[in-house]
Amino acid sequence: MSAYTPLNFIEQIIEEDLANGLSKEKLRFRFPPEPNGYLHIGHTKAIGISFGLGEKYNAPVNLRFDDTNPAKEEQEYVDAIKRDISWLGYKWANELYSSDYFDELYAWAVQLIKDGKAYVDSQSSEAMAEQKGTPTQPGSNSPFRNRSVEENLDLFQLMKAGEFSAGTHVLRAKIDMADPNMLMRDPIMYRILYAHHHRTGDQWCIYPMYDWTHGESDYIEQISHSLCSLEFKPHRKLYNWFRDHVYEYNKDQLPLPPKQREFARLNLSYTIMSKRKLLRLVEDGVVSGWDDPRMPTISGLRRRGYTPNSIRQFIEKVGVAKRENVIDVSLLEFCIREDLNKTTNRVMAVLDPIKVVITNYHEDKEEWLEAENNQEDASSGYRKVPFSREIYIEKEDFKEAAGNKFFRLKLGGEVRLKNAYIIKANSVLKDDNGEITEIHCTYDTDTSKKVKGTLHWVSIKHAITAEIREYDRLFMHEAPDSDKDKDFIEFLNPNSLTIKIGYLEPSLADAKVGERFQFQRLGYFVVDEDTTSNKLVFNKTVGLRDSWTKQKPKQNVTSSAVEKSHNKPQQQRKAISIIQQLGKKYTNLPEEKQAKAKTEIQQLAQDVTYEELEPLFGTAIKKSGTRIAVMISLKELLKNGLERNEAIDAFVAKALEDKNQLLVAEAQSI
Numbered sequence: 001m002s003a004y005t006p007l008n009f010i011e012q013i014i015e016e017d018l019a020n021g022l023s024k025e026k027l028r029f030r031f032p033p034e035p036n037g038y039l040h041i042g043h044t045k046a047i048g049i050s051f052g053l054g055e056k057y058n059a060p061v062n063l064r065f066d067d068t069n070p071a072k073e074e075q076e077y078v079d080a081i082k083r084d085i086s087w088l089g090y091k092w093a094n095e096l097y098s099s100d101y102f103d104e105l106y107a108w109a110v111q112l113i114k115d116g117k118a119y120v121d122s123q124s125s126e127a128m129a130e131q132k133g134t135p136t137q138p139g140s141n142s143p144f145r146n147r148s149v150e151e152n153l154d155l156f157q158l159m160k161a162g163e164f165s166a167g168t169h170v171l172r173a174k175i176d177m178a179d180p181n182m183l184m185r186d187p188i189m190y191r192i193l194y195a196h197h198h199r200t201g202d203q204w205c206i207y208p209m210y211d212w213t214h215g216e217s218d219y220i221e222q223i224s225h226s227l228c229s230l231e232f233k234p235h236r237k238l239y240n241w242f243r244d245h246v247y248e249y250n251k252d253q254l255p256l257p258p259k260q261r262e263f264a265r266l267n268l269s270y271t272i273m274s275k276r277k278l279l280r281l282v283e284d285g286v287v288s289g290w291d292d293p294r295m296p297t298i299s300g301l302r303r304r305g306y307t308p309n310s311i312r313q314f315i316e317k318v319g320v321a322k323r324e325n326v327i328d329v330s331l332l333e334f335c336i337r338e339d340l341n342k343t344t345n346r347v348m349a350v351l352d353p354i355k356v357v358i359t360n361y362h363e364d365k366e367e368w369l370e371a372e373n374n375q376e377d378a379s380s381g382y383r384k385v386p387f388s389r390e391i392y393i394e395k396e397d398f399k400e401a402a403g404n405k406f407f408r409l410k411l412g413g414e415v416r417l418k419n420a421y422i423i424k425a426n427s428v429l430k431d432d433n434g435e436i437t438e439i440h441c442t443y444d445t446d447t448s449k450k451v452k453g454t455l456h457w458v459s460i461k462h463a464i465t466a467e468i469r470e471y472d473r474l475f476m477h478e479a480p481d482s483d484k485d486k487d488f489i490e491f492l493n494p495n496s497l498t499i500k501i502g503y504l505e506p507s508l509a510d511a512k513v514g515e516r517f518q519f520q521r522l523g524y525f526v527v528d529e530d531t532t533s534n535k536l537v538f539n540k541t542v543g544l545r546d547s548w549t550k551q552k553p554k555q556n557v558t559s560s561a562v563e564k565s566h567n568k569p570q571q572q573r574k575a576i577s578i579i580q581q582l583g584k585k586y587t588n589l590p591e592e593k594q595a596k597a598k599t600e601i602q603q604l605a606q607d608v609t610y611e612e613l614e615p616l617f618g619t620a621i622k623k624s625g626t627r628i629a630v631m632i633s634l635k636e637l638l639k640n641g642l643e644r645n646e647a648i649d650a651f652v653a654k655a656l657e658d659k660n661q662l663l664v665a666e667a668q669s670i
Contacts, residue, residue: 008320010049013261014057014225026256027059027224031085031092032066032214035077035198037275038290038297039084041311041332045266048315050227051090060093062221067099068213070197078198080290084298088308094221098213099199101220105208106160108216108246109171109189113152117245118189119145120155121172128170131177132185138178139185145174159192162205166192173212175241183238187211215239216246218258226258229265230324236260264321269329269478271296277481277488286492287474293528293539294474294496304471305516305526305541310339317591326479327592333542334595340516340524340541341669345373345380348418348456349504349519351468353392355460358423360442361389366459371419376669385505386462387420392503393457394521397641398439400428405609407453407641409439415453416643418520422449452610453641456520458503466536468502469528502538511536518544521639544639545602575607580616583629587662594662601629605636613637617651624660631655631666638670 007015018024029050033039039047054061063085067073085092112118121128121144133139147155159169171190179185189212194205218226226239239260247257265273272278278295281287290297293304301311314335318327348371366388373380397408409415414424421443429438477483477491508517516526523543530537582597582604589597616630634648655667 027057029053030062030064030223032064033081034066036072038080038299041296042266042273044315062094062096063092064096067097068207070195075198098217101217118173119147120152120169122169141177159206181237211238215243222256223258226260230262233262264324267326269326270473270475293471304539306336307339310336330599331595336542342376344516344518346518346520349502350392350458351502352395354395355438356391356393357440358389358443359440363389369419383507386459388459388461390460391457393455397455414451415455416451418454418456452643462506463503464506464509466502466504466538468500468538470498470540472496575604576612579604579629583626586625586628601632602636605633624663628663635670
């Protein structure tokens with residue numbers, strides 16, 4: 001039986017409505033994008049909420065494009081939105097457009113004029129703005145507010161007929177210029193706009209405003225719950241005003257008045273959510289397009305290698321809230337790591353190579369060794385990788401001299417080559433600048449020997465090359481558009497894209513566009529659409545751990561709860577003790593904070609030795625949180641080249657038999 005999941009506040013509202021007599025068959029939801037840009041990660045929350053409710057209640061969800069501004073809307077955006085929602089795995093009941101309802105909206109506007117609830121205003125936009133008032137001072141009436149019904153009807157008809165220039169007249173609702181909610185101060189319903197519409201062509205030259213269109217489209221479609229982000233909460237009063245008046249005209253044919261409810265929008269650190277600002281990045285050539293892998297658009301995330309499941313898991317972890325907050329982008333990265341760890345095959349690639357010559361291996365000899373594709377998936381099978389006298393390893397995996405925290409190769413030291421032999425570094429060759437050009441090693445066929453480090457490698461004569469695009473965060477500031485005195489462009493990360501040549505094992509020669517892989521010890525990569533028959537291109541999706549945490553000030557690494565539990569300054573405390581403190585609270589944290597704590601533990605583990613960690617293998621069974629923290633840390637040491645031994649195997653085996661499913665999950669991933 002799965003654990004009980006409490007209802008979020010929107011589900012509570014729906015359940016109350018059902019309990020109060022609303023028929024379940026009348027539940028209907030919608031996702032209403034404006035086709036003036038590509039969908040981004042912020043929209044996925046609204047998508048997930050509306051389509052998630054549709055799945056939960058087996059109710060239809062309409063995809064309705066609120067296409068009321070032809071000057072900014074394009075068919076390209078419509079197509080991209082449909083493609084993105086489908087890719088996320090959601091299905092809509094009906095594909096609809098607000099432009100489908102232009103005739104009804106016009107007829108209802110005429111009725112409001114007849115009822116004395118709307119009038120044509122012939123002032124300039126500047127004059128109307130001056131009369132609007134302020135949040136603390138009432139506005140003043142337009143001199144045209146008391147035009148006769150007949151004059152208003154005549155002018156509105158002439159507006160529709162194209163008899164006036166843009167900007168000369170607007171239709172306004174007649175509500176209350178003294179209302180404390182400024183949106184109720186005679187809002188504009190229609191403006192004159194001579195622009196070609198992507199669906200209706202040149203049929204219309206007056207277009208309805210969003211507030212008038214949106215709610216009435218909900219009403220026409222008989223949407224039961226109109227869900228939107230908190231920025232629209234002040235609009236609810238106007239939404240209801242329009243709805244209630246139109247309901248009086250149509251309640252026999254359309255009996256269900258929709259109900260607007262608001263939730264907190266998704267704000268993500270280091271990310272711009274404004275479509276206007278994202279469009280500027282595209283138009284100014286800062287990025288290559290809406291689908292640039294650095295963009296927060298769904299298209300960009302897909303091209304970077306994100307999966308639908310990882311994004312849906314992210315939205316689930318974020319949850320549905322009533323108050324605005326900023327979600328750390330590391331949670332999104334955590335979700336894609338968790339997903340790809342289970343689903344991607346492991347391969348070997350070297351991106352910053354240094355040559356290793358195995359001097360006691362015959363020059364003409366080569367072997368094809370067996371390598372496991374994915375230890376997380378027993379069905380993934382094995383592949384063959386070639387081995388020869390000369391191989392590449394990563395430059396950072398070798399030091400002439402290093403301390404006991406360095407589990408990789410050093411002079412006089414031994415390491416295991418993944419899926420191959422144990423080698424020992426004996427000497428190096430250097431160029432005139434003192435840079436190492438070759439490492440000369442000998443190999444040992446006794447692979448049962450105990451060594452601490454394991455390295456990935458590629459046989460030089462068998463290696464294939466590929467263009468590797470390593471992406472980083474587009475902005476260096478956590479809130480790039482929060483400083484009102486600075487242009488958000490000033491916070492661009494100049495190193496958001498690095499292009500290099502990588503050397504890959506030959507099994508990747510036939511990799512297809514969209515295929516994802518884990519380059520062992522380096523990160524997750526996806527084959528980019530720029531790949532051709534003559535050139536492989538890989539995009540880096542995400543590293544194996546959060547590299548940005550390392551760049552934050554030390555005092556910000558751990559949670560405030562942990563910091564308060566110690567009098568010692570954070571900088572003076574050992575990483576292992578902080579990990580223990582995080583572990584003590586781990587199982588009591590909500591899912592989002594668990595993910596953050598896990599990221600912190602992963603980063604702290606970079607400063608932990610195996611000698612410090614091993615004593616914690618014997619932690620009491622009841623202290624499951626500490627054992628989880630130890631398991632997370634151990635996984636990082638293994639990624640960094642630590643060789644498995646009997647003590648590690650015993651610790652993992654014991655964890656796999658534990659009752660705590662979080663611990664079992666961590667153990668299964670080692």
